[in-house]
Amino acid sequence: MGHGWQGAVLKLMRGKDFTFTVTGAERVTEDYRRVHFTDGGLLAAAGVHPTMWVRVWFDNAGKPHQRAYTLVDPDPGSGTFSLEFALHDGVASRWARTCAPGDTVDATLQGTGFDAPDPLPGHLLVVGDPASLPAVNSLLDAFPDVPATLWFETRHTSDEELPVRLDPGRHDMRRVPREGGGAGLVARVKAELPALADAGSYVWIACDTVTTRTLAGYARKELALPKERVHALGYWRAG
Numbered sequence: 688m689g690h691g692w693q694g695a696v697l698k699l700m701r702g703k704d705f706t707f708t709v710t711g712a713e714r715v716t717e718d719y720r721r722v723h724f725t726d727g728g729l730l731a732a733a734g735v736h737p738t739m740w741v742r743v744w745f746d747n748a749g750k751p752h753q754r755a756y757t758l759v760d761p762d763p764g765s766g767t768f769s770l771e772f773a774l775h776d777g778v779a780s781r782w783a784r785t786c787a788p789g790d791t792v793d794a795t796l797q798g799t800g801f802d803a804p805d806p807l808p809g810h811l812l813v814v815g816d817p818a819s820l821p822a823v824n825s826l827l828d829a830f831p832d833v834p835a836t837l838w839f840e841t842r843h844t845s846d847e848e849l850p851v852r853l854d855p856g857r858h859d860m861r862r863v864p865r866e867g868g869g870a871g872l873v874a875r876v877k878a879e880l881p882a883l884a885d886a887g888s889y890v891w892i893a894c895d896t897v898t899t900r901t902l903a904g905y906a907r908k909e910l911a912l913p914k915e916r917v918h919a920l921g922y923w924r925a926g
Contacts, residue, residue: 808889869898896921
């Protein structure tokens with residue numbers, strides 16, 4: 688399967704293509720699945736950094752369909768990693784539910800990057816949800832000695848079972864049920880962030896695009912946090 692005009696654009700932007708092979712899969716919750724892969728040479732070619740992601744291509748009735756996913760526990764030595772799928776009614780979710788060892792998917796590495804805050808933050812302020820959980824965990828792993836406050840939006844009862852890599856001694860987890868298309872999360876963060884944020888904090892936001900845009904603007908404009916201390920990226924679009 689070709690990658691269509693999107694693939695052609697990514698090629699022009701120096702995207703690099705790889706083929707991943709499924710080695711297994713596991714049910715994390717009824718609404719969340721982890722799939723294991725060999726990397727097709729990705730990690731040896733590109734190295735590893737926190738929140739590293741790739742664009743994975745799926746077949747949608749003969750048309751290319753791509754979605755971005757964060758690598759989970761990438762191991763350059765063995766050339767392996769996992770991807771985690773928040774399951775819903777979509778092309779990628781249907782593939783994740785049915786894939787088996789030996790299945791392959793194409794992927795493009797283009798656009799990923801991570802600039803560690805310098806100096807290191809005194810406090811991580813993280814806003815995420817199941818779609819960005821792999822990146823949230825990667826970020827927490829990258830700063831093992833930094834206290835963190837995490838606002839985590841949930842949609843399903845099973846989200847309580849998701850494997851958030853929390854250290855009770857230094858991480859404060861605040862679960863927020865999804866309400867009003869993200870309005871509940873926005874209100875909660877706006878009410879609590881000012882008491883925690885200062886110029887030495889690092890704010891990292893990755894939810895649906897509208898919520899992410901709203902909270903990023905709030906942190907940068909209304910709280911006047913330095914732009915280099917606020918990272919925001921919409922991980923999905925609400926339908």
